[in-house]
Amino acid sequence: MGLRGLVRWFDERLQLGKPMKAVLEHPVPRQTASWFYVFGSAALTLFVLQLVTGILLALIYVPSAGEAWNVLHVLNRDVSAGWFIRALHGWGSNFMVAIVLIHMVQVFLFGAYKYPRELTWVVGVLLLLVTLGMAFTGQVLRFDQDAYWGLGIGASIASRVPVVGHAVVDLMLGGPIIAGATLSRFFALHVFVVPGLLIAFVAVHLVLVLKLGINEWPMPGRLVRRATYVQEYQQLAHEDGVPFVPNAVGKDIVFSGIVLLAVAACAFFIGPFGPGGQPDPTIIQVAPRPDFFFLWLYATLSYLPPSYETPVLLIGPALVVLGLIAVPFVAGEGEKSWKRRPLAVMAVILVAVGWASLTHLGLHTPWSPEMDAWSGQPIADKYLEHRTALERQGALVFQLKQCRNCHALEDSGGKRGPPLDAVAVRLTRDQLIRQVIQGGGNMPAYGKNLSPPETTALVAYLETLRPKGEVPAQNASNAAARGTGR
Amino acid sequence: MTSPGETSRRGLLVRIGALFNLVAGVVLAVPIARYLLSPVSRKRTRAYESWISLGAVDQFPAGETRLAIYRNPFHTPSDGDTAKVPCWVRHVDGNTFQVFAINCAHLGCPVRWFPQSNLFMCPCHGGAYYADGSRASGPPERGLFEYAWKVEDGQLHIRAGELPTPGLTTLGVRRSRWA
Numbered sequence: 256m257g258l259r260g261l262v263r264w265f266d267e268r269l270q271l272g273k274p275m276k277a278v279l280e281h282p283v284p285r286q287t288a289s290w291f292y293v294f295g296s297a298a299l300t301l302f303v304l305q306l307v308t309g310i311l312l313a314l315i316y317v318p319s320a321g322e323a324w325n326v327l328h329v330l331n332r333d334v335s336a337g338w339f340i341r342a343l344h345g346w347g348s349n350f351m352v353a354i355v356l357i358h359m360v361q362v363f364l365f366g367a368y369k370y371p372r373e374l375t376w377v378v379g380v381l382l383l384l385v386t387l388g389m390a391f392t393g394q395v396l397r398f399d400q401d402a403y404w405g406l407g408i409g410a411s412i413a414s415r416v417p418v419v420g421h422a423v424v425d426l427m428l429g430g431p432i433i434a435g436a437t438l439s440r441f442f443a444l445h446v447f448v449v450p451g452l453l454i455a456f457v458a459v460h461l462v463l464v465l466k467l468g469i470n471e472w473p474m475p476g477r478l479v480r481r482a483t484y485v486q487e488y489q490q491l492a493h494e495d496g497v498p499f500v501p502n503a504v505g506k507d508i509v510f511s512g513i514v515l516l517a518v519a520a521c522a523f524f525i526g527p528f529g530p531g532g533q534p535d536p537t538i539i540q541v542a543p544r545p546d547f548f549f550l551w552l553y554a555t556l557s558y559l560p561p562s563y564e565t566p567v568l569l570i571g572p573a574l575v576v577l578g579l580i581a582v583p584f585v586a587g588e589g590e591k592s593w594k595r596r597p598l599a600v601m602a603v604i605l606v607a608v609g610w611a612s613l614t615h616l617g618l619h620t621p622w623s624p625e626m627d628a629w630s631g632q633p634i635a636d637k638y639l640e641h642r643t644a645l646e647r648q649g650a651l652v653f654q655l656k657q658c659r660n661c662h663a664l665e666d667s668g669g670k671r672g673p674p675l676d677a678v679a680v681r682l683t684r685d686q687l688i689r690q691v692i693q694g695g696g697n698m699p700a701y702g703k704n705l706s707p708p709e710t711t712a713l714v715a716y717l718e719t720l721r722p723k724g725e726v727p728a729q730n731a732s733n734a735a736a737r738g739t740g741r
Numbered sequence: 742m743t744s745p746g747e748t749s750r751r752g753l754l755v756r757i758g759a760l761f762n763l764v765a766g767v768v769l770a771v772p773i774a775r776y777l778l779s780p781v782s783r784k785r786t787r788a789y790e791s792w793i794s795l796g797a798v799d800q801f802p803a804g805e806t807r808l809a810i811y812r813n814p815f816h817t818p819s820d821g822d823t824a825k826v827p828c829w830v831r832h833v834d835g836n837t838f839q840v841f842a843i844n845c846a847h848l849g850c851p852v853r854w855f856p857q858s859n860l861f862m863c864p865c866h867g868g869a870y871y872a873d874g875s876r877a878s879g880p881p882e883r884g885l886f887e888y889a890w891k892v893e894d895g896q897l898h899i900r901a902g903e904l905p906t907p908g909l910t911t912l913g914v915r916r917s918r919w920a
Contacts, residue, residue, distance in 0.1 A: 319819040319821070320819055320820050320821045320822075320823045321819055321820060321821020321822070321823075322819075322821065403823065404849070404850055404851065404865075407844060407848070407849030407850065407904070408848040408849055408850070408865075410849060410904055410906050411844075411847070411848040411849040411906045411907055412848070413906075414906030414907055415907055420906075421906075422781045424904070424906055425780045425781045425786065426777075426778070426780055426781060428780070428904065429780050430780050430785075430789075430815065430817070431786075431789040431790075431813075431815050431902050431903040431904060432813050432815070432823070432824075432826065432902075432903065432904045433823060433904060434813070434816065434817060434819075434820040434823040434824055435816075435817045435818070435819030435820040435821070435823065436780070436817055436819075437823075438819075439819070533822065534821075534822060534823060535822035535823075535825065536822070536823060536825060536826060536827060536843070536851070537808075537810045537822075537825050537826075537827045539808070539827060539843060539851040539852075539853060540853070541851060541864065542864040542865070543850055543864070543865060553865075556848065556866060556880070557865075557866035557867065557880060559880070561880050561881070561882045562882075564880070564882075622866055622867045623864055623865065623866065623867050624862050624864070624867055624869070626853065626862065626864060629857070655857050656857055656858045657855055657857055657858040657860070658858075660855075660862065661867075671867045694877070694878065697878045697879065698878055699860055699869050699871065699877030699878050700871075700877070701858070703859065703871070703872075704858055704859040704860075
């Protein structure tokens with residue numbers, strides 16, 4: 256019995272040959288064999304990569320708060336190619352989130368969510384959520400300082416749920432504090448629960464794509480109408496169609512290969528993510544920061560006014576998800592081409608620009624004090640030259656009282672408060688004293704922390720901070736009263 | 742064959758089978774629900790907090806604010822270092838203390854004490870607090886969380902065991918412990 260005989264033997268029993276052939280060779284509109292249609296299959300390829308590398312990591316990893324961090328180092332250093340598998344899984348995760356988002360934008364701009372593919376879109380939204388869920392829970396399994404304090408942030412957000420917030424926190428952490436039980440449950444979520452959902456949603460998503468057919472290439476002016484669409488599509492697919500395999504699948508395969516190579520290249524040349532510092536809560540010299548795809552959220556949280564925070568945190572995500580799910584039900588018919596959907600294009604640009612700006616801010620964190628500026632960055636000479644003894648004493652106060660942690664001089668120092676290179680142009684002596692002693696406008700009051708001589712010296716120094724040739728700030732009413740005003 | 746409205750033997754069997762499975766489902770669902778809700782069961786939560794010593798009072802010089810570390814009273818074998826919890830002890834004077842949670846009242850990041858400027862600063866979103874824990878600036882809506890404390894036999898004790906979170910103070914009975 257040759258190979259062909261063997262295949263026939265199995266197929267006689269399994270009877271999968273015919274249906275599989277029908278699936279692979281189902282007709283698709285000719286123009287969908289396009290480079291714009293490769294992102295969905297690439298996301299699927301990355302998911303398979305994540306499954307395989309995830310199982311490989313699970314052979315070694317121990318979900319114990321006391322040991323996970325050490326085991327990650329064992330993976331990085333002692334296991335052959337362990338660092339590479341970790342790197343593949345980490346980079347694969349970033350690529351997967353990115354490709355899923357690109358896929359979503361493409362599908363949105365090509366109007367693919369319109370009748371009859373509403374459910375495909377809704378399941379796609381769910382797939383985005385579970386993909387982000389995988390990214391977040393995976394970040395916790397890399398159990399380092401960022402993971403530990405990230406859980407604290409998650410707990411603080413969860414605690415704001417009215418009435419049951421406290422119980423939600425205890426359930427999320429598996430106990431009263433972030434500890435062993437917390438890591439165990441995030442492990443269960445990351446390797447069983449969320450992937451289970453992901454596999455189920457992927458299956459439904461694929462079945463829908465097969466049943467309803469791939470979205471045709473949108474032509475300006477070709478409108479979707481419920482009454483006629485299915486018939487029109489069948490015509491397009493059958494009369495001007497090509498079989499998915501081999502005509503359309505080629506570009507998918509090429510792109511998936513490129514993406515896999517890109518992941519491997521990033522993994523090889525840049526290496527695995529962390530782990531960062533050990534998850535010992537008593538090491539408090541940390542500046543926790545989330546992974547790349549959550550930086551925008553981190554930035555949002557520091558810019559929201561305090562009173563908006565809880566409602567935005569609790570209601571915002573629900574509104575975003577509901578908004579996404581509503582898209583095909585609000586605009587289920589009509590124009591598909593992005594060339595005739597300016598609002599859709601603007602929405603994408605708006606979201607992209609907003610996301611990119613917030614991510615950029617998240618990378619630079621101008622809202623955080625620079626904790627070491629006062630001890631690590633001396634005041635430049637030009638801010639000390641030609642000053643009196645009192646003014647230099649003020650410079651010392653400026654440094655030692657950690658003003659630099661929030662205020663920059665010539666771009667050196669924190670960016671939480673305004674830079675003070677030219678503060679004397681903006682504030683008069685009286686205003687400087689008031690601001691230092693009483694604070695305000697997001698600055699702490701230093702009245703209790705500075706002796707009167709320190710305040711005098713500090714203000715004397717601040718009064719010297721103005722560019723050459725610029726006039727110091729004046730109190731107009733005083734000047735008028737003295738008759739010297741201009 | 743049975744006429745419409747009459748139950749066949751087969752139909753009855755299916756119904757009885759469904760009933761059995763329903764009963765089995767309930768029998769299994771109760772322990773599963775209890776298992777899942779264990780972290781919030783009254784028996785467990787009552788054991789979360791207890792008085793714990795931070796050590797001798799004279800470790801904390803009057804007028805200063807020092808970092809103290811305790812082992813969380815509620816812990817499990819797999820906790821490792823995470824069972825250790827830091828907190829800030831401010832010895833105001835005499836027998837008066839303030840013990841602050843390490844967690845920023847905004848989103849729980851660890852605040853650092855700067856004795857030079859008498860401020861607690863948070864590295865995450867720039868929250869700042871005065872020496873007495875009250876809010877100075879930044880996104881937090883309130884001051885630092887405080888532990889209940891007492892001095893017994895020359896030891897400073899605090900009532901500890903739960904991660905302080907913003908929601909903890911606003912509602913319910915258990916929350917009243919966090920001033």
